[in-house]
Amino acid sequence: VSAVFSPAGGRVLTASRDNTAKLWDATTGDLLRDFVHEDQVSVHEPKVRSAVLSPSGRMVLTVAGPTAKLWNATTGDRLETFAGHFRHIASAVFSHDEKYLITCALDGRAKLWRLPRV
Template identity: 35%
Template sequence: DCLHVLAGHTKAVHSAAFSPDGGRVLTASVDGSIRIWRVSDGECLLTIRAESSVVRTATFSPDGSKVLVASGSENIHLFSVESGECCLTLVGHDDWVRAASFSPDGLLIASASYDGTARIWSAVNGQCLQTLTGHSGGLVSADIFVG
């Protein structure tokens, strides 16, 4: 059974993700916004406006305090779930960032870009720690595996 219809975006939703505690869900839309919803009643708790008009993907940090956003730009942004303010911008890709994800401990971020590179970043200070090259085309997914 459908619990709630989360209405509010004005264009297509590209991704959705639950918070680590399962109490919230975020949606990322090509309308340039990220919305955080309470699962229990479907209420929109926060709307974040992205740098670009297209948000490709967004996800919660492992502790649920931040939202990682890859949008239609070369930059990646971390937003505070409390305030909705941007607290860190990762700069270095030469084309759109298609995807970004946290490491399980929340200390690293992996990103994939249409520039053909994947990058590993510090989630603490935004420093690019490693650039992974060798792909002949744009990348569309990134993840960090431990073990």
């Protein structure tokens, strides 16, 4: 469960126990987009733990358990699924040029992923 402002400050991205991330208009509070992370981690923990906006605000990353999913922030289309960790992903960060993503998990591993162009 998390919340973060977009780099420009006009939007807020939240992650929730209902297995979604939601993008909100920071001024009006209107819901702009839902991102549904379909994979249920377990019956005890069916939630998106965190969500991250890319530096430009064009991409959203949702994290649930050992899996991360990349979304187009404007259309809501899923662009990529990142799997490969054996334990929950604890943190994720985009490179400033949005070419790469790093995920760090409780399995003690960090993974570098190449991102698609958006």
